Amino acid sequence: MHGGAVAARLVGNDVAGWTYASGPHMPLEPGKKYLVRGWVRVDAVEPADAAPGFKCGLYRHGKWLYNEYTSRYDLSKIGAWQLLESRFTVPEDATSGHLALEKRMRVPVSIRLHFDDVELVELDGAARD
Numbered sequence: 172m173h174g175g176a177v178a179a180r181l182v183g184n185d186v187a188g189w190t191y192a193s194g195p196h197m198p199l200e201p202g203k204k205y206l207v208r209g210w211v212r213v214d215a216v217e218p219a220d221a222a223p224g225f226k227c228g229l230y231r232h233g234k235w236l237y238n239e240y241t242s243r244y245d246l247s248k249i250g251a252w253q254l255l256e257s258r259f260t261v262p263e264d265a266t267s268g269h270l271a272l273e274k275r276m277r278v279p280v281s282i283r284l285h286f287d288d289v290e291l292v293e294l295d296g297a298a299r300d
Contacts, residue, residue, distance in 0.1 A: 178210075178287035181272070185280050191223065192286075193271035196230065200293070201263045207270060208256035209289030211244050217281045222246050224255050226273045227291060229265040236265055243275070252287075258294065 181191055199205070207227045216222075222243040229236045239259040261268070270291055274280050 178212075178285040180285050182283045183281070185274065185282070187277065187279075189274055189277060191272045191274060191282070191284075194269055194289075196233075196267045196269045197291070199229070199261045199265055199268045201261050201265055204258060204260050204294040206256060206258050206292045206294055207239065207241055207290075208254060208292075209241075209270075209272075210252050210254055210287045211272075212252045212285045213244050213246065213249050214283040214285075215249075215281075216246065216284075218278070219246065221274060221276060221278075221280045221282065223282070223284065224273055224275060225257075225289065226271050227259070227268045228271060229261065230267045230269075231264050232266055236262065238273075240273070240275070 207225055209225050224243040225241040226238045228238050239257060241255040241257040244253055270289060272286055
């Protein structure tokens with residue numbers, strides 16, 4: 172596995188939704204810069220262009236505002252661990268967020284993948300978007 176002895180494994184068919192897996196809502200500080208990142212290894216996917224990625228969904232008092240996305244998995248390197256990441260600044264009207272592993276499409280997808288070491292890190296003032 173990527174960062175240790177184990178990683179999460181996801182296998183199956185998703186017919187309707189946007190998301191493979193998601194975490195709970197957590198408070199975020201408006202105006203602060205964050206890094207969302209995680210490791211993914213795709214072993215099989217159909218359709219062939221259904222590259223997963225992570226997102227941080229941003230909310231204001233429980234109401235969805237928009238999503239910040241990481242890079243997507245490079246399907247030309249299927250079977251390899253890849254780090255997917257992105258930096259963003261929380262808008263002034265956002266109060267919380269949640270991480271998710273996304274399909275980024277609303278079509279049926281069949282997939283076998285592993286993911287590991289997913290995190291949301293607050294960055295210091297020297298970080299860049």
